Amino acid sequence: MTNDAVGxxxxxxxxxxxxxxxxxxxxxxxxxKDLYDLAGHVTTYGNPDWGRSxxxxxxxxxxxxxxxQSGADLxxxxxxxxxxxxxxxxxxxxGTPINPAAPDRFPGGSSCGSAAAVSAGLVDxxxxxxxxxxxxxPASYCGVYGIRPTWGSVSLAGACGLGPSFDTCGWFARxxxxxxxxxxxxxxxxxCGGGGFGLGPLLKVGDAWINxxxxxxxxxxxxxxxxxxxxxxxxxVELAPEGLATxxxxxxxxxxxxxxxxxxGWIERTSPxxxxxxxxxxxxxxxxxxxxxxxxxxxxxxxxxxxxxxLAGGAVLAYPTSPSPAPKLxxxxxxxxxxxxxxxxxxxxxxxxxLPEVTLPLGRVDGAPVxxxxxxxxxxxxxxxxxxxxxxxxxxxx
Numbered sequence: 001m002t003n004d005a006v007g008x009x010x011x012x013x014x015x016x017x018x019x020x021x022x023x024x025x026x027x028x029x030x031x032x033k034d035l036y037d038l039a040g041h042v043t044t045y046g047n048p049d050w051g052r053s054x055x056x057x058x059x060x061x062x063x064x065x066x067x068x069q070s071g072a073d074l075x076x077x078x079x080x081x082x083x084x085x086x087x088x089x090x091x092x093x094x095g096t097p098i099n100p101a102a103p104d105r106f107p108g109g110s111s112c113g114s115a116a117a118v119s120a121g122l123v124d125x126x127x128x129x130x131x132x133x134x135x136x137x138p139a140s141y142c143g144v145y146g147i148r149p150t151w152g153s154v155s156l157a158g159a160c161g162l163g164p165s166f167d168t169c170g171w172f173a174r175x176x177x178x179x180x181x182x183x184x185x186x187x188x189x190x191x192c193g194g195g196g197f198g199l200g201p202l203l204k205v206g207d208a209w210i211n212x213x214x215x216x217x218x219x220x221x222x223x224x225x226x227x228x229x230x231x232x233x234x235x236x237v238e239l240a241p242e243g244l245a246t247x248x249x250x251x252x253x254x255x256x257x258x259x260x261x262x263x264x265g266w267i268e269r270t271s272p273x274x275x276x277x278x279x280x281x282x283x284x285x286x287x288x289x290x291x292x293x294x295x296x297x298x299x300x301x302x303x304x305x306x307x308x309x310x311l312a313g314g315a316v317l318a319y320p321t322s323p324s325p326a327p328k329l330x331x332x333x334x335x336x337x338x339x340x341x342x343x344x345x346x347x348x349x350x351x352x353x354x355l356p357e358v359t360l361p362l363g364r365v366d367g368a369p370v371x372x373x374x375x376x377x378x379x380x381x382x383x384x385x386x387x388x389x390x391x392x393x394x395x396x397x398x
Contacts, residue, residue, distance in 0.1 A: 002029075002075055006098040008117035010034050014076040015041045017060075023071030024185060028124040028178065031117045033110075034077040035084060035129060035160040036061040045160045046080040046110070048093050049272035061158030063127065063169055063186060070185045075123050078113025082278045083263060084129060084162045086110055087137050087340050088327070092275035101143035102368040105326035108138030111170070115142040118172040125173040125182050131162045132255060133347030135170035136359050136373065141326035143361040143369030145179045145392075146172045147385065150378040151354030154186050163258035166351055176360070176392045180385040191379030192314075199314050199376060199383050202227055204234035208319030208346045211244050216320050216370045219363030223372040226362070226394035227318055230387070234318060239307070244345030247303070251348035254296030256285035277333060300352045307353040311377035316387065318374055319346065321359040325368035349375065356381040358388040362395055 001014055009031070015038050019026065032038070035045050037057035044051035060068075068074060079094045081087075089112030090096045097116035099107040107116050111128025115138030118126050128135040130148040139146025147170050154169040161167055169186070173179040204224070209217055228234055240247050259282070266272075267282060274282065311317070323342050327335065350357040355378060359371035374391070376384045392398040 002122045004122060006100050006116045006120045006122075007095050008078050008097045008113040008120065008122060009076045010044065010079055010094055010113070015074065016076060017068055017074040019068045019071045019073045021071070023069065025067060025181060026071030028072045029075045030067060030072050031075050031078045031114055031123045031126040032064055033080050033114050033126070033128045035080055036064055036127060037158040038064065038077065041077070043160060046082040046084070046091055046094065047272060047274070049270055050083070053266070053270050057158070059158060062155050066185055067182070078117050078126060081110035081112060082274055084110040084131060084134060084160070085259065085278055085281050087133055087343060088336055089138060090275065090277070099142055099326060102141070102326055105328055105368055106141065108141035108326055110134040111138050111172070115139055115144060115146070115172050118142070118144045118174055121174070125171055125178055128170050128172060129156070129159065130168045130170045131166045132251065132344055132351055135172065136321050136347055136357060136371070137343060139172055139359045139361070140321040140369065140371035144172050144174055145176050145361060145388065146170060146359045147179060147183065147381070148350060148357045149187060149381050150356045153188055153379070153381060161262045163255045164262060165258060166255055176385070176389040176398050179358070180389055183382055183385045187381050190382045199316050199380065199387050200231040201315055202231040202234040203237040203315050203317050205317050205319040205349075206236050206238050207240050207244055208349070211342060211346060212320040212323040213365070215365040216322075216324055216363065219365050219370050220320055220372045223360060223362035223391065223395060224318060226391050227374070229394055230390050231316065237310070239349060245341070247348040247352065248341055248345040250296040250299040251344060251352055252296075253288060253292040254300055256288045257290070257293035260285040260288065277336065304353040307349070307355060308377060311355070314377070316374055316376050316384070317349070318372065321371035321373040322346070325365045325370050354378055356384050358384050360388055360392055362392070362397065
């Protein structure tokens with residue numbers, strides 16, 4: 001059993017499973033976020049009351065079975081923010097994992113344990129989930145590679161939901177080649193609309209670069225230059241003339257309505273105890289104005305059409321995954337919420353439109369990691385993973 005010095009795995013006995021004797025992932029170890037079912041184990045979803053009110057899983061989630069059947073060995077379940085509803089990675093019940101890349105900072109969430117386990121070298125890759133940034137942000141904060149695939153491309157059967165029309169199965173790796181190898185197992189063949197498009201041109205998303213702190217933008221200049229060496233000089237583009245704050249607000253309202261529709265019945269029946277921030281977010285979800293949620297859904301349809309038209313020919317968006325490195329431990333809830341809003345205005349780009357996004361750990365600010373995101377049209381996930389490997393190679397990281 002791997003020594004868990006960073007507290008990435010959930011407390012208690014480790015859920016370990018051996019992979020097949022042969023397969024494309026043979027020799028690799030992995031962990032899974034504690035919202036995927038494993039036969040014979042309770043899925044706690046980061047909350048003791050959820051664990052107490054749900055029995056032992058009867059079957060293993062198909063995505064986990066696919067990895068086991070491909071030869072990878074399961075090392076255990078990793079911590080998550082309660083009910084996957086948070087970006088800092090804090091969990092008062094199971095303990096907040098240490099960020100191996102910046103121990104004085106949050107690891108990011110909600111897939112905090114999976115990101116920490118990969119960053120610490122405890123496993124080769126780990127499954128997370130991403131609704132509003134829950135793979136991309138911890139990947140950026142912990143200095144690892146991460147992918148949020150095209151929405152719906154990887155099965156979430158046997159996984160706990162939060163916002164089903166946003167939820168995706170994503171994963172982390174320290175090595176971009178490993179990130180791509182997992183994609184070869186889990187992702188369908190790329191759908192290029194019959195046109196056979198590769199990727200390019202590169203589009204520099206001005207909204208997101210302006211939203212980033214100056215130190216983050218400077219730290220990622222070399223990564224942008226590496227991407228330009230492969231795809232040509234980046235063309236400037238503005239995605240959201242309404243402002244990123246508007247994207248965040250529409251995402252927040254539409255997601256909150258889904259979160260309450262998905263989990264509200266259990267919350268009302270069980271009256272669970274929640275840690276700081278989570279309770280408030282679910283209270284806000286319960287009280288969400290239906291008119292605001294409807295406006296969010298309407299905006300989402302419009303924004304999705306806008307993004308798909310822009311990216312249809314193979315264009316790739318590039319911008320900082322998060323506007324800043326991970327916030328320091330111990331900052332106030334108000335400060336955490338300010339970071340959340342600034343961050344989710346950017347993560348909402350792919351989240352609203354169901355786009356694949358890969359984050360590359362190619363910058364540092366005050367010693368802490370920051371990631372560069374590459375985003376493509378739906379169904380171009382494998383091409384995007386290939387491009388990420390090339391960009392990392394141009395930076396001497398592959």
